Amino acid sequence: MMAENFTIIVALLEKIGIAALIVLAYRMIRHSRRDLLWTGPAVGIIFAFGAAITMIDPVVISPGVIVDIRTIMVALAALFGGIWAAVIASAATIALRIFIGGAGVVPGVVSILIAAVVSLVYARVTGGRRDLLGLTILGGLISLNFLAILLLPREALVASGFSTMPALFARNLFGTVVLGHLLAMEDSREAEFARFKREAERDPLTGLSNRRVLDMLEHDKSKRVGSYFSIILFDIDQFKRLNDTYGHDFGDRVLAEVAAIIANRMRGGDLVVRYGGEEICVVVAESLARNTIRVAEDIRQQIESADFEVNGRHVTVTVSAGVAESSAGMPSVYNVLRKADEALYEAKGAGRNNVQLYGARDHLPDAGM
Structure with missing residues (x-):
């Protein structure tokens, strides 16, 4: 069982490389001067794309039962892009999961919905907290999607069992913290740049523009x-x-x-x-x-x-x-x-x-x- 968990963790770590692409795309959005109305949908599209890439080459536990980092993508889309990003990322990811098919379709769809809802609630309750402790908490919370495994057909549930739970829990924590921290750093850089820009254009004595x-x-x-x-x-x-x-x-x-x-x-x-x-x-x-x-x-x-x-x-x-x-x-x-x-x-x-x-x-x- 330990070897199985180790294999899953290694395979999932390979998917974290996608984080670099997500961060670069997110940086382009943050640096753009588009109306804020479009920021949420744009973030949703980016994370939907990231989820799709991870789902193309997933870790197969049993026929029709696959594991990837799509729920992390959906959760972070909700945290960093808000409700519109969550809706777009969830809809696209659910559509692809249904297209892939297999015995795990229903629990897969439910797990995506759980990740989106949990992340939206977390963002509302914490004010969108994005520090390392907050991201660790979010990574643990989205593991509630493990409940979806109970919706597997009996034979698939027996085949997959609960032996992979430690690896999946580690996936949620590690993926959420690493990718979330990189995205939060981009937000911090953009906020700092905006502050410096305001200060450069502002007279300190009167508060007027210069x-x-x-x-x-x-x-x-x-x-x-x-x-x-x-x-x-x-x-x-x-x-x-x-x-x-x-x-x-x-x-x-x-x-x-x-x-x-x-x-x-x-x-x-x-x-x-x-x-x-x-x-x-x-x-x-x-x-x-x-x-x-x-x-x-x-x-x-x-x-x-x-x-x-x-x-x-x-x-x-x-x-x-x-x-x-x-x-x-x-x-x-x-x-x-x-x-x-x-x-x-x-x-x-x-x-x-x-x-x-x-x-x-x-x-x-x-x-x-």
Whole structure:
């Protein structure tokens, strides 16, 4: 009996080589930029393919009774891809098992269903735990599919018996832990890459996007701001004097709070960027300048009326702003930004604490110094 179990384990270990293909395919999905809706089905297809490969050359225990690692594939599809992956992997694997035929068809189908359900329940209860201990627990739990052996015809049950149970249990544990750990490492790498990417595009003081995002937008603005857009360029008035008078900690707080006021006023599809120093750039998606200038003026008023306090003393903070819009002849983000910067220069020349529209000689009335 020990020799039989050893033979099964060795044969099943050969199938683990398929894990490399599964991991590579999974990596391609994780690195793709497709809508998340398709991630689950894609994972299901990959694991269905992996299960099919293992079922083509299985370990035959008795005529019609075969052993492979399909239940591991189905279980991990459910854990890493969710319910859609579980449904697709299970359906494809069940269809192939029925096509193969033999005395073990019914228990084989039941074992696949048990593996899928157990893994989905495990993922729901544990929150999708994928560390080594969690994967070991899952490997043990999917061994509940051993109950399906009771559905074998009597002669097949006698022929196979329960002597192979240790090998099958070892298969579930080892296969789930090894393949699951490799897949979890891919998830971890992708999450770390996404975190580094966010940090590279984010200003640490204000939490806004940084200028690098404008470079990306310049090359693919149609996906973010539509066919036309406007830009507001804000500048905190007398910011150097605020720093010199009240200290850099207060200056940092002012910058962060001004950034928050601006970001909270804008829509989700707009882009708010710390352009440099005390300048904040807003790319307003699908908005003409006549609408954008009203938004800029509203923000200017909010900032002027905000409560900035240092050492028990109220400090009034104001901003100047320049507004410009795109056109058929000026689709570049940086070209529009240059126009907004010229309008900002006009606003500062007009006494600060006002909003100017590029190309307009008349501007909004000053709100006072």
